[in-house]
Amino acid sequence: xIARRAFVLSLFGAGCLAATAQHSPALADxxxxxxAVRWIVPYAAGGATDVLSRLICQRLTERLGxxxxxxxxxxxxxxxxxxxxxxSPPDGxxxxxxxxxxxxxxxxxxxxxxxFSKSIAPVAGVARIPLVLVVSNDLPVHSVAExxxxxxxNPGKVSVGSSGVGTSLHLSGELFKAMAGVDLVHVPYRGxxxxxxxxxxxxxxxxxxxxxxxxxxxxGGKIRALGVTTRDRSELLxxxxxxxxxxxxxxxxxxxxxxxxxxxxxEIVDLLNREVNAALADPAIKAQIGQLxxxxxxxxxxxxxxxxxxxxxxxxxxxxxxxxxxH
Numbered sequence: 468x469i470a471r472r473a474f475v476l477s478l479f480g481a482g483c484l485a486a487t488a489q490h491s492p493a494l495a496d497x498x499x500x501x502x503a504v505r506w507i508v509p510y511a512a513g514g515a516t517d518v519l520s521r522l523i524c525q526r527l528t529e530r531l532g533x534x535x536x537x538x539x540x541x542x543x544x545x546x547x548x549x550x551x552x553x554x555s556p557p558d559g560x561x562x563x564x565x566x567x568x569x570x571x572x573x574x575x576x577x578x579x580x581x582x583f584s585k586s587i588a589p590v591a592g593v594a595r596i597p598l599v600l601v602v603s604n605d606l607p608v609h610s611v612a613e614x615x616x617x618x619x620x621n622p623g624k625v626s627v628g629s630s631g632v633g634t635s636l637h638l639s640g641e642l643f644k645a646m647a648g649v650d651l652v653h654v655p656y657r658g659x660x661x662x663x664x665x666x667x668x669x670x671x672x673x674x675x676x677x678x679x680x681x682x683x684x685x686x687g688g689k690i691r692a693l694g695v696t697t698r699d700r701s702e703l704l705x706x707x708x709x710x711x712x713x714x715x716x717x718x719x720x721x722x723x724x725x726x727x728x729x730x731x732x733x734e735i736v737d738l739l740n741r742e743v744n745a746a747l748a749d750p751a752i753k754a755q756i757g758q759l760x761x762x763x764x765x766x767x768x769x770x771x772x773x774x775x776x777x778x779x780x781x782x783x784x785x786x787x788x789x790x791x792x793x794h
């Protein structure tokens with residue numbers, strides 16, 4: 468998995484600053500951008516969020532003639548990075564990699580000091596990444612149906628890991644528990660890697676994880692994939708069926724997009740939306756995103772805003788299923 472991460476990052480490691488600037492005809496008046504633009508990633512460096520961001524930033528740098536610089540501001544379930552953006556001037560020079568965490572925190576985190584829906588101007592979607600239910604090779608199950616049956620026969624004895632309380636991985640497990648009617652024990656970790664390590668050793672029995680970080684372990688036979696959380700199969704795991712084949716209506720995923728502080732001028736939002744969509748349509752970038760198991764999200768700013776609202780409402784329902792025991 469470490470080798471895969473190094474390989475992926477090496478493909479895009481030149482980053483946003485190494486791109487050769489080329490002015491876009493859309494900016495003949497030179498109004499925006501006139502200087503470097505900060506792209507805030509509210510997570511630690513080195514994961515899929517970094518790769519996605521650097522891919523888009525490199526293209527924006529090339530097209531718009533000024534650096535789009537990735538800054539990692541992790542902490543507090545993405546709230547630190549998010550607050551850094553929404554409290555910045557609405558001038559287009561500070562952008563946020565929005566994510567599922569923003570949709571979840573709106574209802575999950577009672578300490579949140581802002582209303583995300585009112586504080587952010589949706590710019591564009593970037594990608595959606597399926598999650599996958601993976602189990603230890605020691606567990607005597609080979610399908611979602613067998614896993615549910617095993618859990619029902621062993622209530623409270625099956626531990627399911629996640630990358631932390633309140634994450635999409637955790638709440639995907641809570642939704643699974645509610646829909647399947649099983650008693651699973653949630654074990655939160657500080658990220659996917661320690662959870663996957665314990666899964667391989669049999670310290671926990673199952674885990675919901677992003678396809679991106681589990682892929683090489685599944686392919687290497689170190690853990691077993693039972694089902695993906697999206698309605699369609701993942702191109703990277705074509706032999707793994709959707710969980711919804713067994714639990715009708717079950718569906719979750721991680722999504723990423725771009726936001727700006729509320730009040731950012733519409734012409735800047737529209738310009739950035741066009742350029743992000745152009746990047747996602749580029750065959751080379753699409754192929755690189757596909758290596759992460761991600762599915763590009765295209766559409767105008769209004770479409771992305773509607774998606775954010777729908778995701779926030781959907782995760783609010785899932786949080787309600789998980790509370791209070793999820794905490």
